[in-house]
Amino acid sequence: MSHRAVLLVGTRKGAFILDGDGTRRTWSIRGPYCEGFSIHDVSFDHSDGAILAGGGSPWFGPAVWRSADLGATWTHSSAGLTYGDAGPDLTRVWNVTAAAGAVYAGVEPAGLFRSDDGGRTWTHLQGLRAHPSRPDWQPGNGGLICHTIVPDPADPAHLWVGISSVGVFETVDGGATWTTRNRGVRTDFIPGPAPDFGQCVHKLALAAGEPSTLYQQNHCGVYRSADAGATWTEITAGLPSDFGFPIGVHPRDPGTAWVMPLNGADKGRFAPDAKPAVWRTRDRGESWTRLDRGLPPRDAYISVLREAMAVDDLEPAGVYIGTSTGQLYGSADEGETWTAIAENLPPIASVEVAVIGR
Amino acid sequence: MADVLLSRALLALFPGVPRRIAVEASSVREVIAALDRAAPGISDRLLRAGPSIREHINVFVDGDVAGLDTPVNPGSTVHVIPAVSGGA
Numbered sequence: 001m002s003h004r005a006v007l008l009v010g011t012r013k014g015a016f017i018l019d020g021d022g023t024r025r026t027w028s029i030r031g032p033y034c035e036g037f038s039i040h041d042v043s044f045d046h047s048d049g050a051i052l053a054g055g056g057s058p059w060f061g062p063a064v065w066r067s068a069d070l071g072a073t074w075t076h077s078s079a080g081l082t083y084g085d086a087g088p089d090l091t092r093v094w095n096v097t098a099a100a101g102a103v104y105a106g107v108e109p110a111g112l113f114r115s116d117d118g119g120r121t122w123t124h125l126q127g128l129r130a131h132p133s134r135p136d137w138q139p140g141n142g143g144l145i146c147h148t149i150v151p152d153p154a155d156p157a158h159l160w161v162g163i164s165s166v167g168v169f170e171t172v173d174g175g176a177t178w179t180t181r182n183r184g185v186r187t188d189f190i191p192g193p194a195p196d197f198g199q200c201v202h203k204l205a206l207a208a209g210e211p212s213t214l215y216q217q218n219h220c221g222v223y224r225s226a227d228a229g230a231t232w233t234e235i236t237a238g239l240p241s242d243f244g245f246p247i248g249v250h251p252r253d254p255g256t257a258w259v260m261p262l263n264g265a266d267k268g269r270f271a272p273d274a275k276p277a278v279w280r281t282r283d284r285g286e287s288w289t290r291l292d293r294g295l296p297p298r299d300a301y302i303s304v305l306r307e308a309m310a311v312d313d314l315e316p317a318g319v320y321i322g323t324s325t326g327q328l329y330g331s332a333d334e335g336e337t338w339t340a341i342a343e344n345l346p347p348i349a350s351v352e353v354a355v356i357g358r
Numbered sequence: 359m360a361d362v363l364l365s366r367a368l369l370a371l372f373p374g375v376p377r378r379i380a381v382e383a384s385s386v387r388e389v390i391a392a393l394d395r396a397a398p399g400i401s402d403r404l405l406r407a408g409p410s411i412r413e414h415i416n417v418f419v420d421g422d423v424a425g426l427d428t429p430v431n432p433g434s435t436v437h438v439i440p441a442v443s444g445g446a
Contacts, residue, residue, distance in 0.1 A: 036367060059414045059440040060371065060403040076371065078402045087407040 003358035005312055006070070007330075007341070008051060009322055010039035010350035015053045017071045018341060024318050024332040027341050033074055034065045038092070040147075041307050044354035045098035045118065052119050054105055056092030064093055064105060064119045070356075080122035081105065081113055083129075092145075095307070099151035099159070106146030110137060110163045112175060125175035128161065133180065133197045140164035140200055140219075147306060148204045152211050160204060160214070160229060167199035168216065170229050181229030186220040202245045203306045207254035215257045215285070217247040217306075222259055224285050235285025240272045246309035250334075251317055255284045258291075258311070258319055258335055260304040270301040278321065280335050294338030295329060302327065307350035314355060322348030360434040362389060367440050372397040386417055387426040389436055404438065414441040 007018035007027070014032030039055035053065040053074075063076040082090055088109050095106035096119070103115040105122060111129050113122040128146070137144055141164075148162030157174040160181065167182040182199040190198060200219030207213035214225040216232065221242040223232040236242045241261040250256035258280050263272040271277070277292035296302070308322040319331045326345040331338045359380040369377055381392035394401040406412050410426065417424045418437040430436060 035370065058443060059367065059412065061406060061412060063402075077399055079399065081402075082407060085407050085409055089407040 003314075003355055005314070005318065006044075006354050006356055007310070007320060007328070008042035008044060008053075008350075008352040008354065009328065009342075009345065009348055010042045010053060010055065010307070011326070011346035011348050012038045013346035015039045015042050015065070015071075016342075016345060017051075018328070024312075024314070024330065025339065027330075029342055029345075030071060032346075033067070033071055034063075034076070036060070037063060037065070039065075039349065040092065040094045041096050041350045041352075043096050043098060043352050045103065046354075047098060047101055048118060049356075050098075050118055052096040052098065052103060054093030054096040056108075062090050062093045062107065064096055064103075064115075064122075066119045075120075077120050078122070079120065080115075080124070081107065083111065083124065092143075094145045094147045095149050097149040097151065099149075099153075100156035102156070104149045104151070104159070106149050106161060108143045108145040109139075110144045110146040110166065112146055112149070112161060114175065127171065127176045128169065128178050131169070131178050131180075133166070136197075137163070137166045138198070148201065150204050150206050150214070152206070154211050158211075160206075162201040162204045162216075164202075165198065165200045167197045168201050168204060168229055181225075182232070183230065184232035184234070185216070185218055185223055186234070188220045203247045203309075205247050205249040205257065207249055207257075208252050210254040213254050213284075215247050215249060217244050217259055219243065219265060222247070222285065233285075235281070238288040239279055240290075243269070244304075245306040246304055246321070248309045248311040248319060251311060251313035253282075256280065256282050256334075257285065258309065259288075260309060260321060262303050268301075270303050274299050274301050276300050276302055278319065278331075278335050278338075291331075291335040292338075293336065294331075294340075305349055308348050310351045310353040312353045312355055318353065320351050320353055322351040324348060359432060360389060360430045360436055362393065362436045362438065364393075365437075365439045368400070368403065368438060371403060372400060375400075383430050385426070385430055386411075386419065386424050386428045386436070389417075389430055390426075393438075414443060415439075416441050 005020040009016040016031035105113040150160040152158035169178040185199040216223040221236040302323040312318040328342040383389040
């Protein structure tokens with residue numbers, strides 16, 4: 001067994017890399033990297049083996065960091081990550097996603113950038129901010145952030161993005177034009193019927209092998225779409241709460257997904273009853289199973305943020321969660337049992353996993 | 359030539375750049391442009407949209423807080439220092 005898993009962890013105090021072995025039960029920690037920067041997302045570019053980290057520094061502004069040697073050395077750039085001198089000022093990078101030879105960056109205030117040189121220079125994809133709804137975009141608690149980028153692996157011109165308190169958008173022309181994709185999603189925080197946009201998407205994920213099946217953890221429930229986001233069906237029933245941040249999907253089974261419900265938007269936003277659990281569906285959200293073996297049994301007032309759940313593509317799939325209080329847990333059996341991988345990291349914003357060496 | 363001193367935090371971001379750099383410049387704006395030629399990308403770390411000096415970056419010319427248009431004279435000493443910030 002020559003392959004091994006590598007966990008890429010973004011924290012409020014830089015990025016960390018955890019080197020695992022083929023069993024995914026032994027890990028060693030390296031870092032921090034990107035010091036001085038709050039790192040919101042660390043991702044792996046399978047096209048060239050680079051690690052990309054997006055974030056921002058209160059002193060030095062936004063940046064995408066890049067390592068071509070699995071973290072040994074790093075460079076940083078924000079060349080082109082700007083809305084121009086007329087502003088608004090771009091403050092942080094929230095998501096970095098590689099797809100089809102390009103790299104995309106979602107930023108605050110919400111917008112989308114593309115790099116065609118591995119993250120060294122960036123071009124603003126102006127179509128998203130040119131959407132007619134943009135003057136009415138309002139920030140959520142985390143800011144006006146483009147936090148999720150979901151590429152269609154079958155079509156490089158097709159992707160979805162998620163913007164907090166604004167919703168899901170879809171483009172089929174490489175980002176030139178965008179369509180809101182929020183029909184069927186509740187907006188309990190707005191009186192009257194749900195509008196066309198203003199939905200608070202927390203995380204979006206594309207089902208394996210089905211480019212028309214999406215899952216969404218929203219501020220107001222968990223949803224599934226069978227038509228590429230055109231309409232959404234709520235699948236919250238069976239979960240202890242409609243509130244959470246991340247959602248992860250299985251690498252091979254389009255019907256399997258994981259969420260980490262918190263006690264509620266207005267209740268402190270930690271594990272219900274301080275007894276953390278990941279919940280898994282095997283039937284597209286028709287039913288959910290509580291998975292907590294190995295997680296703290298009680299008195300654990302922890303939460304997992306939107307980018308801080310990852311799923312690897314090994315057999316069985318591994319699932320990983322990082323908490324906003326610095327604990328990192330992993331499961332090598334699709335969530336059945338959990339172990340603590342690290343317990344004293346800085347507040348974790350993101351977890352990604354890459355399997356290398358195969 | 360003006361004498362520019364960079365903070366350790368900046369040096370950490372741009373390995374190999376000397377702490378003290380002599381530049382030909384008549385304003386802070388020109389100092390930062392000269393720094394960017396010596397350390398490509400450093401202007402993005404120091405300037406925000408506008409452009410203006412980032413909120414938590416302080417530039418001093420001969421000991422006085424400066425803006426982009428502050429004159430720099432031959433023999434001036436320019437410090438580029440991140441502002442103090444509290445918390446953990």
